[in-house]
Amino acid sequence: MLVHLQVRNLAVVKQLSIDFQAGMTAITGETGAGKSIALDALGLCLGDRADSDLVRSDADKAEVIASFQLSANSPAQQWLEQQELLDEDEPEHCVLRRLVTREGRSKGWINGYPVNLAQLKQLAPLLVNIHGQHEHQLLTRPEHQLLLLDSYARHQTLLQDVAAAYQHWYQLRKQQKLGLQQQEERQSRMQLVRYQVEELEQFALREGEYEELEQQHKRLSNSSALQEDSQFALNALYEGEHNNAYSLVQAALQRLEQQVGNDSALEPLVKLLSEASVQIEEAARELRHYSDAIDLDESSLVAAEQRVTQAIQLARKHQLEPQALPQLQQQLTAELEALMATETELAASDEAVQAAAKTYRATAKKLSQQRQQAAQELSEQISASMRGLNMPHGRFVVAVEHDEKAPATKLGTDQISFQVTTNPGQPLQSLAKVASGGELSRISLAIQVITAAQMTTPTLMFDEVDVGVSGATAATVGKLLRQLGQAAQVICVTHLPQVAAHAHQQMQVEKTTDGETTETRMTALDHDNRVIELARLLGGDKVTDTAKANARELLATAS
Structure with a gap:
């Protein structure tokens, strides 16, 4: 306080x-x-x-x-x-x-x-x-009447539930409306993306495959030269009839080995030549395998050329490098899935909106029931107070009309009306139409x-x-x-x-x-000064003994 x-x-x-x-x-x-x-x-x-x-x-x-x-x-x-x-x-x-x-x-x-x-x-x-002293002027306004009734009912939690249910329903309807507005554009995009994904899936370029294709195409294009040069190298190193590298190293190694006994300084050289001989022999073996494996099939070269060409053409269509096609396929597949999920959600949104509407209407109805109960109590109390305020025939009714099909609001769907009659036989009418200024x-x-x-x-x-x-x-x-x-x-x-x-x-x-x-x-x-002030209020500026006596009696009666 x-x-x-x-x-x-x-x-x-x-x-x-x-x-x-x-x-x-x-x-x-x-x-x-x-x-x-x-x-x-x-x-x-x-x-x-x-x-x-x-x-x-x-x-x-x-x-x-x-x-x-x-x-x-x-x-x-x-x-x-x-x-x-x-x-x-x-x-x-x-x-x-x-x-x-x-x-x-x-x-x-x-x-x-x-x-x-x-x-x-x-x-x-x-x-x-x-x-305030002018608050009675607000009484004729429906929104103020509703505020007074809710303040009396003290159901703030239920009001919050109605507002939350309204907000949830409103947001779902908003999302659904936006989804429907964008549906034509989304379906057009989905059709294009689906075609692009199918094209990429059909081509099915693996991650790193384009780099492999380039190497394969280069190798196949030069297969004759590769085979000819590898065969020459093989002959020079090992398989040539005269003076190949292996036989020359072996001849040099034999002579030096015979001289090691005469000079131990030759031992490192002998070791190096021995290792070189082994390396030449190993290299010759690998060259033989390499030469045998060279593919001279023209169809393989054509197939590699075609796949490289297709990859370049497909990449050019999407304005990127060929090696980026697998990543593009993943991205477009994810986009297609998201577009399809949105369509599924939109198809299910009607059910969600209807469920939210049902929840709102049920909560608003519960609020209306509490308002009607509070309205009956408030009507009886105000009617009794009116009779005590020199309106012996006064009757006050807080009318609550609930319409389940009325437009939704954060405060429910009730229409509140303060109705009053102050004279016998007079029907209940709107407060603004019946009450005079003093009565109001x-x-x-x-x-x-x-x-x-x-x-x-x-x-x-x-x-x-x-x-x-x-x-x-x-x-x-x-x-x-x-x-x-x-x-x-x-x-x-x-x-x-x-x-x-x-x-x-x-x-x-x-x-x-x-x-x-x-x-x-x-x-x-204090008490004495209250008597004087009340006497002034009773009798005006001149405070008489009679006014003081009346003031004392008024105080005694009131207390």
Whole structure:
């Protein structure tokens, strides 16, 4: 709850420091005194738009500090912990600060940490719920009626389920629509890729095969020369009748071996010649095998030439090197598989979309059922409050119409209508058509009090929501707000003594001027000063003994 509010140089406020207590607090004062200044100041701390006009004329900047006491594990405390803004030394406290300069710039802090406006706005509904005096004007709007009903029903989890089901269905439909739009282009591409893959598979060039084909073609093209030269080399080395390399080495080796006994220095030479002889013999054997293996078949050369030519032609068609054809085949095969999978997915998308639609409709129907149950309870409570607010024949109905075939939205498919009758025999009609301004204000007040009681927000602020109410009805309003103050902190700006008398504590707002400057002050009233302030509200500017007596009686009765 709000425990302290400090304001400096905001509008007509020069300096304000006020403590708040639990229960119901009434803020009263003369018309034009600035009774709503506390709400305006608090609104700044909660992320309202900052304007340089808010800065007092004789100051450079305005500052507002609001201190709150938090319950353990409350939504506000959990949010602060998630955002790493919790004061670890005093986790049960939260301090908001907002600074506005003459130039219109503003800064915000939470527990001393700089924050942006969005963070203040996220935290705001977890701390305070402000009900304005013009809120009854929103009652005729269907979207606001739906918001009030859902706030009363407190089925946030189910609302999130409906929104998630809607989003899932929407995304599937979007993907399906995109898939259908691209289907003609995709099928054309798939036809081309399939032809290319079949052509490459039919040619079936292995990885590294083109390099082998080039070598084979080169060898076959020169087979005659290869055979002739290898035979010459074989004769020169080994098989020639006269003076071949092997016989000459052997002759030299025999002579040197005979001389080794005469000079041991010849031993290394003998060894080298012996090894050379072995090498020549081995080379001759390999040359013989090589020569025998040379293929002089013309058909093999033609076949190799044809395959090399086909590879070059196929590669030229795809604008790449022949050796890259196997990799291209793999890539096109993968693309073809992906295209075919997309077509399969598209064919199955109807089933997925229908399943998502079925899930959404079922979840929306469940939400509608909970809304209808909450609507019945809310209708009965508002009708009872209307009778207490001087509308003895009043009847209020929250109508929930569910259409399973209605266009899907994140909030379901329900149509909400607030209907009312205030006179006997008058049928239920739309709230905007039936209620007068005063009746609408009272109905709005009843709705705000009842729906506020269902909320988990620790502080509720009402800004002159009792406009158009007087007499016994005003006393009933005061009772409602006091009862609400038993469950939450209620701060109410009012001009009615019957309402103010029901508050657990009361504050007075005064505006003073020295002819040059104007200043607004807010003061907490003790019992005697409450009597005087209530007497002023009862009898006008002149406070008489009779008015004081009436004020004391009003206080005694209310408490």
